[in-house]
Amino acid sequence: MPMPTHQLELPALYGSSPLGFLAALGTLHLTTHLLDEAPRLSWRGPDAPAVLHTHQRLTHETLAGLLATQLPTQPDKDPLSVAPGILDQPRHLEPGSPNDPLQMPIDEALTRLRDHAKAERDHDDNRAHWFTSLINTLSLTPGKSDKDGTPKNKGAARGTLYTRTTPYFGRSGRMTLPNNWTKASQHCLEDPAHLYAALTRWRRVDDYAGANLDYLSTGDAHMVSHGKATQQGVPGATWLALHGFTAFRLTGNTNRPQATSWDPATHAFTWPIWHQPHTTNSLTTLLEHPEIRTRTPRPTRLRNLGVTALYTAPRTHLPYGDGPLEPGRRIDVAAQEVRNPQPTATLQKGG
Structure with missing residues (x-):
């Protein structure tokens, strides 16, 4: 090619911003689709901007217009137009079920996944890929319990287990992945300039x-002109970032969820910046490379991969749930190598 x-x-x-x-x-995944x-x-x-490499000339205006064609027509019914039928699930009504409809009983999730996988084999359908990017069928969680630990429904007493969702979505209060996708889509539909601004100036x-x-979307009082704390998110960039979740594979072992570029021990997102242009396929290979995922990366090997920097952003926590990701912090790879020197071979004298 x-x-x-x-x-x-x-x-x-x-690249130094987790949202950016x-x-x-x-943006890469949507334009690949288009x-x-x-x-x-x-x-x-x-600490520099992204560059999109294409075979046809694009401007910021034409790119924003292309991206806008992927906005859902009815976001309150199905907010993910590139993979319809993934985010339009109703919440499970049985007592004890999670608030997010994407956290579904494992039997139901596996049935849906089999159907999506068959559609992918037969018709090159993309929904199996999206399903496994947002819903983790390899790591499960029990239903809700009362304060004394008693399951809220008989199904939970029999051991009903529910799927988890991607760790890149931080859940606070009654937030769900579908309603966050819906709100971002609605803002972009009401004012298409949000997508142009997402690319140029938030x-x-x-x-x-x-x-x-x-x-920065937490909107502390000192950051706004009216002096009152308020949320101040970026709808266009958020809508694009939600589509970026599809780059990260979800895995796990029963109650231990895993995801590409996510450290479950520190609840931190760690990602590389690179200079060689990558497609979605080669990018997956880079993100999953062992040298990117190790806690002691070596500068020489990173340079050989075309990586120019590594960043990390732990997730903050709030009294009522997850908080936003912290600002990106550049990892000092050279200092880590000094702290964790690689063993060197020594010559042994013969006896």
């Missing part, structure tokens, strides 16, 4: 919480 000849810098999507990074991945030839993604460098919206991907 020939390399793309056109480059479009996306000045608002900085995820929004760049979402263009005849696969686009690629790279970065100008550490526009924050009062009383919009986002999806806990952006620490």
